Amino acid sequence: MKKDRMITLLRHLGAVALFAGLAMLFCSPLLDGKALFQSDMMHFKGMEKEAADYYKATGDVPLWSNSMFGGMPTYVIYTGPPVAKTFYLNKLFTLSLPNPADMLFINMLGMYVLLCVFNFRYWIRILGALAYGFATFSIISMDAGHITKVMAMAYIAPMLGGIILTYRGRLVAGACLTALATTMLIYNNHLQIAYYALIMVAGLIISTFIQAYRSKQLPAFVRASAVLVVTAILALLPNVDNLMILKEYTRYTIRGSESELKTDQKKAPGLDLSYAFQWSYGPGETFTMLIPGVVGNSTSEKLSVNSHTYKALKSLGMSDEKAKKEVTAAQWPLYWAGQPMTGGPVYIGAIICLLVVLALLVIRSPHKWWLVAVSVFAILLSWGHNLAPFNNFLFYHLPLYNRFRAPTMALIIPQITFVVLACWALQELLSGEQSREHLLLQLKKAFVITTGLVVGIAVLGPFVYTFRGPNDAYHLQQYTQWLGGKEAASKLMTALRKDRSQLLLMDGLRTLALLLLTFGILWASLKEKLKPQLAMVLVGILTVADLFLVDKNYMGEDSFVTTKTLDTYITPSAADKEILKDKTLYYRVLNQTTNPWLDASTSYLHKSIGGQSPAKLWIYQDLIDHQLVRNNPAVLNMLNTRYFISENPETGEPVAQKNEDALGNGWFVQNIRWAANANEEMKALDAFNPKDTVIIDQRFQSGLGTFTPGKDSAARIELVRYGLNDLHFTSQNTQDGFGVFSDIYYPAGWRAFIDHQETDIIRVNYALRGLKIPAGKHDIEFRFRPDNFIAGRKIAAGSSWLLLILVAAGLLWELFAGTRTKKIMPDPRVEVRQ
Numbered sequence: 056m057k058k059d060r061m062i063t064l065l066r067h068l069g070a071v072a073l074f075a076g077l078a079m080l081f082c083s084p085l086l087d088g089k090a091l092f093q094s095d096m097m098h099f100k101g102m103e104k105e106a107a108d109y110y111k112a113t114g115d116v117p118l119w120s121n122s123m124f125g126g127m128p129t130y131v132i133y134t135g136p137p138v139a140k141t142f143y144l145n146k147l148f149t150l151s152l153p154n155p156a157d158m159l160f161i162n163m164l165g166m167y168v169l170l171c172v173f174n175f176r177y178w179i180r181i182l183g184a185l186a187y188g189f190a191t192f193s194i195i196s197m198d199a200g201h202i203t204k205v206m207a208m209a210y211i212a213p214m215l216g217g218i219i220l221t222y223r224g225r226l227v228a229g230a231c232l233t234a235l236a237t238t239m240l241i242y243n244n245h246l247q248i249a250y251y252a253l254i255m256v257a258g259l260i261i262s263t264f265i266q267a268y269r270s271k272q273l274p275a276f277v278r279a280s281a282v283l284v285v286t287a288i289l290a291l292l293p294n295v296d297n298l299m300i301l302k303e304y305t306r307y308t309i310r311g312s313e314s315e316l317k318t319d320q321k322k323a324p325g326l327d328l329s330y331a332f333q334w335s336y337g338p339g340e341t342f343t344m345l346i347p348g349v350v351g352n353s354t355s356e357k358l359s360v361n362s363h364t365y366k367a368l369k370s371l372g373m374s375d376e377k378a379k380k381e382v383t384a385a386q387w388p389l390y391w392a393g394q395p396m397t398g399g400p401v402y403i404g405a406i407i408c409l410l411v412v413l414a415l416l417v418i419r420s421p422h423k424w425w426l427v428a429v430s431v432f433a434i435l436l437s438w439g440h441n442l443a444p445f446n447n448f449l450f451y452h453l454p455l456y457n458r459f460r461a462p463t464m465a466l467i468i469p470q471i472t473f474v475v476l477a478c479w480a481l482q483e484l485l486s487g488e489q490s491r492e493h494l495l496l497q498l499k500k501a502f503v504i505t506t507g508l509v510v511g512i513a514v515l516g517p518f519v520y521t522f523r524g525p526n527d528a529y530h531l532q533q534y535t536q537w538l539g540g541k542e543a544a545s546k547l548m549t550a551l552r553k554d555r556s557q558l559l560l561m562d563g564l565r566t567l568a569l570l571l572l573t574f575g576i577l578w579a580s581l582k583e584k585l586k587p588q589l590a591m592v593l594v595g596i597l598t599v600a601d602l603f604l605v606d607k608n609y610m611g612e613d614s615f616v617t618t619k620t621l622d623t624y625i626t627p628s629a630a631d632k633e634i635l636k637d638k639t640l641y642y643r644v645l646n647q648t649t650n651p652w653l654d655a656s657t658s659y660l661h662k663s664i665g666g667q668s669p670a671k672l673w674i675y676q677d678l679i680d681h682q683l684v685r686n687n688p689a690v691l692n693m694l695n696t697r698y699f700i701s702e703n704p705e706t707g708e709p710v711a712q713k714n715e716d717a718l719g720n721g722w723f724v725q726n727i728r729w730a731a732n733a734n735e736e737m738k739a740l741d742a743f744n745p746k747d748t749v750i751i752d753q754r755f756q757s758g759l760g761t762f763t764p765g766k767d768s769a770a771r772i773e774l775v776r777y778g779l780n781d782l783h784f785t786s787q788n789t790q791d792g793f794g795v796f797s798d799i800y801y802p803a804g805w806r807a808f809i810d811h812q813e814t815d816i817i818r819v820n821y822a823l824r825g826l827k828i829p830a831g832k833h834d835i836e837f838r839f840r841p842d843n844f845i846a847g848r849k850i851a852a853g854s855s856w857l858l859l860i861l862v863a864a865g866l867l868w869e870l871f872a873g874t875r876t877k878k879i880m881p882d883p884r885v886e887v888r889q
Contacts, residue, residue, distance in 0.1 A: 067171075071164065074160050074167070074184065077185065077188075077599075078160040078188075081603065081610075091197070091198065092615065093155075095199050096202070098654075098656065099200070101659035102123060107133050110135045115780065116134055117129050117133060117134060117779045117780070118130075120779060121643075122658040123667070124668065124671055124675045126799040127799065128804075131244075131668070132668075138855075139294065139296075139852065141238050141859070145242070148161055148239070155198075158202065158205045158206060161209040163185060165212040165236075166183055167183075169475065172217075176482065180478070182478065183474045183475070185595060185602075187470065190402065190403050190474075191399055191606055191609065192466060192470060194606040199398055204464075206243040207243040207248035207249060210239045211252045214252065215471075217229050217286075218259060221233060226278075229282070229283075230285075230286045233290070237287060238293050238294065240252060247461075247464055248464070251464070254468065261425065266422070289861065292850060292855075293851050293854050295851050298847070305458070308670045311458055315677070316681075316733055316737060317732075317733070317734055326459070328447065331460040333461070334394050334439070335438055336437040336466065338438060339392070344402060345405055345408040345508065346405070346513055347399075347400045348389075348562035349559060349562075351522075351558060352389055352400055352558065354396040357382070357384065357385050358387050363553040363554050371543050388524075393441070399608070404601055406573045406597055409505045409570055410476070410481060414476040414479050415427070416501055417480055418476070426472040426475060427476075429472060432468075434465075436462050437463050437464075438462070439463075484581065485580070495581050498574065506571075509566050510563070513559050516556075517559060517560050521552075522556050527548060530548065531548055532544075569601055627660055628708070628709045629709070630710050631660050631711075635660065642695050642719075643663065643696045644662065644696070644697070644698045644700065646709075647700060647702070648702050648709045651664060652665050664691070664696055672801065674818075682740055682741075687740065692746075693820055695720060698712065698713055699711070700712075718795075720796065721786075721797065722746065722794070723766035723770040723793065723828075724746070724749045724764060724792075725747055727763070727764060728748055729750075729752075729756060730753060737821050740820065749793060749819045750819065752821075759817070762791075767788060769787065780838065782798065782836070784834075786833045786835055795819055795823060799822055800816070800822055803843075804840060806838050806840065807836070807838075811836075815827075816837075
């Protein structure tokens with residue numbers, strides 16, 4: 056027994072070493088001291104800069120930042136180190152490998168754990184783990200810097216494995232694995248991925264319930280389910296600080312609430328439908344899982360000197376050197392389907408798809424159907440507005456679904472289920488439980504079906520498709536400006552469409568070759584001309600080589616840069632340096648040289664009017680939509696926009712312009728204009744003088760009554776101490792006055808004190824804070840103390856220790872005295888044969 060355990064342990068360690076080695080090989084520039092350039096992480100540097108600097112300087116947890124959108128909570132940006140001790144598990148499970156090798160490794164390891172639970176043969180587990188880790192969606196996400204997404208994806212597979220173990224009667228081992236995987240899935244804080252994981256869990260539990268009912272094992276099902284409920288609670292508790300505060304914050308954001316501005320259109324809380332469904336996969340586009348170049352790969356592809364585009368540029372008079380430079384730059388929109396832009400296809404692998412078809416033909420277990428069902432459901436979800444009746448209904452009726460955007464992300468579900476089904480098909484081929492003749496017949500059927508699809512799509516496609524995309528008009532306009540005429544631009548677009556056609560044909564031929572080789576290997580194995588273990592190794596090598604080569608188009612050598620390049624990516628321009636000379640405690644900047652609402656780089660250096668965030672406060676989004684996009688000077692002044700960065704028309708360089716009319720951090724007004732509702736309040740901002748007049752929704756009138764503000768000629772409000780969680784002012788006025796502060800109104804945590812006595816904060820000018828201030832000199836303090844966050848951190852800290860202790864005790868018990876109760880879900884095979 057000890058010898059068997061040692062052999063098993065060595066096999067697992069071998070798998071871990073293989074995954075780590077391949078992860079570092081794929082990311083080999085890391086060995087030269089380089090780092091992956093991730094565009095979203097560059098934005099994130101700007102998003103978190105003020106909060107991270109504040110924590111470093113003070114040690115206090117930053118809960119608010121004024122560097123983006125006038126000010127917003129930092130809950131989804133940076134709140135300092137987590138208090139939950141599960142934080143260290145990410146480092147442990149990734150072996151502290153550098154980014155992005157850590158993400159690649161943990162995704163392979165997570166799938167390996169699930170396939171171990173399925174009790175597949177060793178080399179099948181290895182194959183499946185590699186296929187999941189190197190699936191292009193994961194690689195493209197890593198390259199873009201979607202770190203929380205990819206890390207969350209890694210823990211779905213082991214979470215499913217834990218649930219399956221529990222329903223097989225391994226209650227303690229299953230609960231421990233489920234608890235660890237689930238708590239880490241939640242910890243990595245990508246709620247949309249967690250939502251898709253719940254869909255998979257629902258499919259698994261429904262399937263298990265049906266089998267338990269049919270086999271009269273409902274008591275065992277209920278017992279295992281009760282264990283899983285307790286496990287889920289234990290997994291949630293270490294993350295309760297984040298969950299509680301996000302639940303509260305979502306009520307005020309574009310993700311989970313609705314604008315106070317009423318329109319003729321009825322709208323449910325949550326994202327706007329058209330915005331949420333922008334990134335929708337097309338039905339035909341779904342076949343990228345089989346053939347990556349079905350719709351042209353990405354919107355920023357490289358071409359070669361053999362391309363039609365190169366020849367077109369040459370024919371238009373471009374020199375050899377310049378034409379080569381142009382076509383080899385990653386800028387060509389070979390993608391011709393309906394998404395606004397895309398970094399690449401969702402390619403799961405031609406070999407995996409062949410094996411999935413085979414799985415449908417040879418797997419006899421009814422448990423395969425939950426895998427099929429959630430796969431189909433996810434594919435339909437991914438179609439978004441391309442299957443409007445179905446997805447619109449779900450958007451408005453499926454709980455919480457309208458909080459998320461980019462339905463293409465649902466394809467992470469088949470990325471998992473297809474790998475499991477493919478491995479299960481291989482297991483059936485080698486298990487000996489079905490006759491070789493039957494398996495050969497099913498293998499031939501699967502091969503014919505899959506190759507038929509490839510021939511129909513890729514070989515015949517160039518004769519059927521036009522290769523025209525909905526974004527081509529935009530590209531034509533760009534090329535017209537670049538080449539100086541529409542005729543030349545049209546010629547280039549024609550060449551580009553030929554390259555799209557060529558890509559599809561070549562990808563189709565490559566796919567056919569892979570399918571033929573795989574079929575030959577499996578046929579030889581079934582005919583006993585090739586040892587099963589060698590067959591698995593060869594299929595694994597083919598699978599990895601295929602994915603590896605496709606992945607390198609999206610994370611190649613040029614994706615990595617020196618660490619110095621990363622550190623100096625955001626460098627201050629002459630305009631920035633001029634602004635930074637102003638040492639005033641707190642003012643705002645509007646960068647007009649870029650789209651300020653999709654730019655976080657300005658936030659790295661300044662307190663920006665703009666920013667980048669998928670979870671903006673609704674009141675600020677309304678301010679953007681109705682006032683700031685029109686550059687309303689009154690609104691910009693009330694937001695204390697002291698500087699504008701604009702482009703010098705002569706040099707094209709950014710220049711700083713000081714706005715002398717910016718109203719500062721706080722000021723007294725002498726008039727209150729009451730608005731009947733939010734719409735009137737917003738409309739009143741179109742034309743008013745914020746220096747003298749404040750606009751207030753009448754629902755706040757109870758706090759002021761018939762109060763008429765006054766101010767003398769020397770009345771002033773001055774910011775004397777600036778902090779992220781605290782702002783300290785002094786005021787002076789000989790009359791009872793009303794002060795307006797250029798900070799964003801957020802009722803869930805901000806409290807105001809005048810001479811240490813708490814007073815009500817009133818929302819003014821739709822988005823700012825206002826206070827009734829007595830006559831005389833006063834100290835005014837704003838404190839941000841969200842109760843939910845503070846309480847949640849206490850619970851998270853203690854419960855994380857509890858979870859770790861219980862899991863450690865459970866694993867020790869399982870190792871030395873573990874027992875099993877009655878199974879509901881059988882293993883895919885009865886005995887383990889390596």
